[in-house]
Amino acid sequence: MDLFLQQIVSGFATGGIYACMALSVVMIYQAIHHLNFAQGEMATFSTFIAWQLLAWGLPYFAVIPLAIGLSFIGGFVVERVVFKPIENAPVLSHIVIFIALFAIFNSAMGFIWDFSIKPVPSAFGEGPLYEGSLLSKHQTGMIAVTMLVLVLLWAFFRFTRVGLAMRAAAANPQSARLVGIRVSFMTALGWGMASAIGAVAGILIAPVVFLEPNMMLSILLYGFAGAVLGGLTSPLGAVIGGFIVGIVENLAGTYIPVVGGELKLPIALFLIVVVLVVKPEGLLGRRVVQRV
Amino acid sequence: MLTRRTSLIAAAATALAFAAGPGSAETVVGVTDTSIKIGNIMPYSGPASAYGQIGGTIEKYFEMVNANGGVNGRMIEFITYDDAYSPPKTVEQARKLVESDEVALIFQPLGTPPNSAIHKYMNAKKVPQLFVATGATKWGDPENYPWTMGWQPNYQTEAKIYARYILDNMPNAKIGILYQNDDYGKDYLKGFRDGLGDKTSMIVAEMPYEVADPTVDSQIISLKASGADVFFNITTPKFAAQAIKKAHEIGWTPTQFLNNVSSSVGSVLTPAGLEASTGIITAGYQMDPTDPQFADHPEMVAWRKFMDEFHKDGDKTSNFTAYGYAAAATLEQVLKQAGDNLSRENIMKEAANLRQVRIPLLLPGVTISTSPTDFYPIESMRLQRFNGTTYEFFGDVIAAESS
Structure with missing residues (x-):
C-alpha cells in the first residue's frame, strides 16, 4: 500500500514534467493547428540559454525573465523568417521544416555546449519538501508553476482580445481576416508564446532530468501523449492528461508482472489509443466541426 | 554449358591448389620495410564526440614513436576516420580502411554498436579488429571471432568483482539492481548473477529502465520499497546521476556500487551532488591523471612529458x-613482439601472446595477459570508494584472470 501511494506521488511528479511540455504543445496547436516537432529542442535551447546566463553569474531572478523573453523573441523570429515565406505551402513542407529545425537546434546545442550532462540549480532549493517526503521542493514548485501557467493561459484565451483573436485566426483564418484580425501576426505571436512556455517547461524540467541536448526527446513524446489524451484544444485537459500519463506509466511499471517494467511506455501509449478510439477529441477537448 | 563446366573445374583446381599449397601463405598487407599502416575509427563528431580525444591521443602517441625511430625501424602511418558513433558509417569507414587504404589492422575502433556492425566483416576479411574500445564481453570469443580482441576489463568481469566483494564482506546483503534494458545492461547483470553463483537469492529487486525514459524516479522508489541495503547501479552517466540524486532525496542510503562506465567524478558525481555520491564504490583499472597519489609516479611523469611535447592541445x-596513451602503448608492445613478421596472422598471434605485460598508466599491480584462448587483455581491477572529493582505493587488486 505504501509503495502504491509512493508510486502515485512519483507519477504525479513525473506527470508534472509532461504537463509542462503538454501546455507548450497546446499553445502551438492553438496557434497553427499543427504539432511542432522541434518544440522540445527549442525548449532545450532556451534552457541552455538560461544555464549559460547562470554560469555567467547572473542571479536567478534576472535569468528567468531574460530567458523567457529571449525565447519569446526567438520563437517569433523563427516564424517570421522560416514559416512566413511558406505560409501557403502544403502541410508536408511544414513538417519537413519542423524536422529540419529539430536537427538544426539539436546539433547546434551539441556544438556549442557539448553532450555531457549539466546540473541546473533549482529556483525552489534542493532537497525534499519535508523530512521523508517523496516530492522534492523542486517538484512541488514545478507543479505549482505548471498550474499557474495553466491559469494564465486559460485566462488569456478566455478573457483577452488577443487570445480570442488568436483562436479565431487558427480556427478560421479567412473569416478572421475579414473581421480585421492580422492573422499572420497572430501566428507569429503564437510561436513566441509557445517558445516562452517551452522555456518555462525546460527550466523546470532540467533540475530533475539534467540538461543535455537530447533532454526533451522523449519528454516531448510523453507531453504530446498527455496533450492528445486531455484534448489538444484544452490547456486544462493537457495538464490532466500529462498527470494521467505519468501515473499510469508508474503503476504499469510497478504492478504488471514480467513485462511491466519493460513496457511502461507502450502501456501508456496504448491507453491513449483506447481513449482516442472512444473519444477522439480527448477527455476535455472540443469537438472540432469544420465546414467543407 | 561448356564454359560453365570449365570454370567450375578451374575453381575446383584453384581450391585444391590452395588446400595443398606449401603451408597456408600468410597475408602481409599494409606493411613495407619502412612503414606499417594502421587504421582507426572514432566518433569525432556527434553525441559521443567526447571520446574522440582517445583517437587524437593515439595519433600523437604514434608521432612520438616515429620521432623515436619507429617500431623495429618501421614508421607507423596512422589513418583515423570519423564515424560519428553511427554503425552504418562505421561499416563504410572500415571498408575504406580495409579495401582502399589497405591497412594492416584496425586498432581501437570505439563503441559497442559501431564494433558490432563491423564484427562479422572484419572476421570474414580476416583483418585484425584489435583492442576495441568497448567493455562488452562478446569481444573475447577467439573460437568464433579469432580476428577480434577487446582491451579494457569487460562488463562481466567487473560485475563479478563487485559480486565477490559483496559475498566476502556483506554476506547478508539484500541487493537491489537498476539496469539499462539493452545488451550493455544485461551483460553486467549476467556477470553479477554469475558472480553470486548459488547466492542469487540475495537479489531482492531488479528494475530495468529504457534509454527513452525521462527519469528513473519510479524505479528508485520501488528499489527502496524492496528493502534493499545494497544498490548496484548499472546505468549510463545521465541516469546514474539521476539515480544517485533521487536515492539521496528520498532518504534511501544503501551501499552503492556504480559501474565503471559512469564513475567519472566530473561528469556524473558532481552533477548528482557530492554529498549524495559519498560512499559510492566502483572498480578502476587506470590511474586518474588528477589523482594526487599518482602525481609522482614515473609513468605519470612520462605521460605529462608526452602531453607537453606531442599533444599540447x-x-x-x-x-x-x-586511456588512449595506454591503449597505444599496448599495440606498440604487440608490434615489437611481432618483429619482422608483420602478417595479419602473426599480429593476432602476438596479441594473444602477452604475458603479464606492464602497460603504463594502468593501476599499480594491474597487468595485461592474453593467450590463444583468452582474448580479454585487462582482467584485474581495484575497488575504490568516493570520499566526497576523490576516490580512495581499498583492498588489493582483484584479478579475475582466465589465463
Whole structure:
C-alpha cells in the first residue's frame, strides 16, 4: 500500500514534467493547428540559454525573465523568417521544416555546449519538501508553476482580445481576416508564446532530468501523449492528461508482472489509443466541426 | 554449358591448389620495410564526440614513436576516420580502411554498436579488429571471432568483482539492481548473477529502465520499497546521476556500487551532488591523471612529458587522453613482439601472446595477459570508494584472470 501511494506521488511528479511540455504543445496547436516537432529542442535551447546566463553569474531572478523573453523573441523570429515565406505551402513542407529545425537546434546545442550532462540549480532549493517526503521542493514548485501557467493561459484565451483573436485566426483564418484580425501576426505571436512556455517547461524540467541536448526527446513524446489524451484544444485537459500519463506509466511499471517494467511506455501509449478510439477529441477537448 | 563446366573445374583446381599449397601463405598487407599502416575509427563528431580525444591521443602517441625511430625501424602511418558513433558509417569507414587504404589492422575502433556492425566483416576479411574500445564481453570469443580482441576489463568481469566483494564482506546483503534494458545492461547483470553463483537469492529487486525514459524516479522508489541495503547501479552517466540524486532525496542510503562506465567524478558525481555520491564504490583499472597519489609516479611523469611535447592541445585532466596513451602503448608492445613478421596472422598471434605485460598508466599491480584462448587483455581491477572529493582505493587488486 505504501509503495502504491509512493508510486502515485512519483507519477504525479513525473506527470508534472509532461504537463509542462503538454501546455507548450497546446499553445502551438492553438496557434497553427499543427504539432511542432522541434518544440522540445527549442525548449532545450532556451534552457541552455538560461544555464549559460547562470554560469555567467547572473542571479536567478534576472535569468528567468531574460530567458523567457529571449525565447519569446526567438520563437517569433523563427516564424517570421522560416514559416512566413511558406505560409501557403502544403502541410508536408511544414513538417519537413519542423524536422529540419529539430536537427538544426539539436546539433547546434551539441556544438556549442557539448553532450555531457549539466546540473541546473533549482529556483525552489534542493532537497525534499519535508523530512521523508517523496516530492522534492523542486517538484512541488514545478507543479505549482505548471498550474499557474495553466491559469494564465486559460485566462488569456478566455478573457483577452488577443487570445480570442488568436483562436479565431487558427480556427478560421479567412473569416478572421475579414473581421480585421492580422492573422499572420497572430501566428507569429503564437510561436513566441509557445517558445516562452517551452522555456518555462525546460527550466523546470532540467533540475530533475539534467540538461543535455537530447533532454526533451522523449519528454516531448510523453507531453504530446498527455496533450492528445486531455484534448489538444484544452490547456486544462493537457495538464490532466500529462498527470494521467505519468501515473499510469508508474503503476504499469510497478504492478504488471514480467513485462511491466519493460513496457511502461507502450502501456501508456496504448491507453491513449483506447481513449482516442472512444473519444477522439480527448477527455476535455472540443469537438472540432469544420465546414467543407 | 561448356564454359560453365570449365570454370567450375578451374575453381575446383584453384581450391585444391590452395588446400595443398606449401603451408597456408600468410597475408602481409599494409606493411613495407619502412612503414606499417594502421587504421582507426572514432566518433569525432556527434553525441559521443567526447571520446574522440582517445583517437587524437593515439595519433600523437604514434608521432612520438616515429620521432623515436619507429617500431623495429618501421614508421607507423596512422589513418583515423570519423564515424560519428553511427554503425552504418562505421561499416563504410572500415571498408575504406580495409579495401582502399589497405591497412594492416584496425586498432581501437570505439563503441559497442559501431564494433558490432563491423564484427562479422572484419572476421570474414580476416583483418585484425584489435583492442576495441568497448567493455562488452562478446569481444573475447577467439573460437568464433579469432580476428577480434577487446582491451579494457569487460562488463562481466567487473560485475563479478563487485559480486565477490559483496559475498566476502556483506554476506547478508539484500541487493537491489537498476539496469539499462539493452545488451550493455544485461551483460553486467549476467556477470553479477554469475558472480553470486548459488547466492542469487540475495537479489531482492531488479528494475530495468529504457534509454527513452525521462527519469528513473519510479524505479528508485520501488528499489527502496524492496528493502534493499545494497544498490548496484548499472546505468549510463545521465541516469546514474539521476539515480544517485533521487536515492539521496528520498532518504534511501544503501551501499552503492556504480559501474565503471559512469564513475567519472566530473561528469556524473558532481552533477548528482557530492554529498549524495559519498560512499559510492566502483572498480578502476587506470590511474586518474588528477589523482594526487599518482602525481609522482614515473609513468605519470612520462605521460605529462608526452602531453607537453606531442599533444599540447590535449586535456591533461581527462581519463580519455590517459586511456588512449595506454591503449597505444599496448599495440606498440604487440608490434615489437611481432618483429619482422608483420602478417595479419602473426599480429593476432602476438596479441594473444602477452604475458603479464606492464602497460603504463594502468593501476599499480594491474597487468595485461592474453593467450590463444583468452582474448580479454585487462582482467584485474581495484575497488575504490568516493570520499566526497576523490576516490580512495581499498583492498588489493582483484584479478579475475582466465589465463
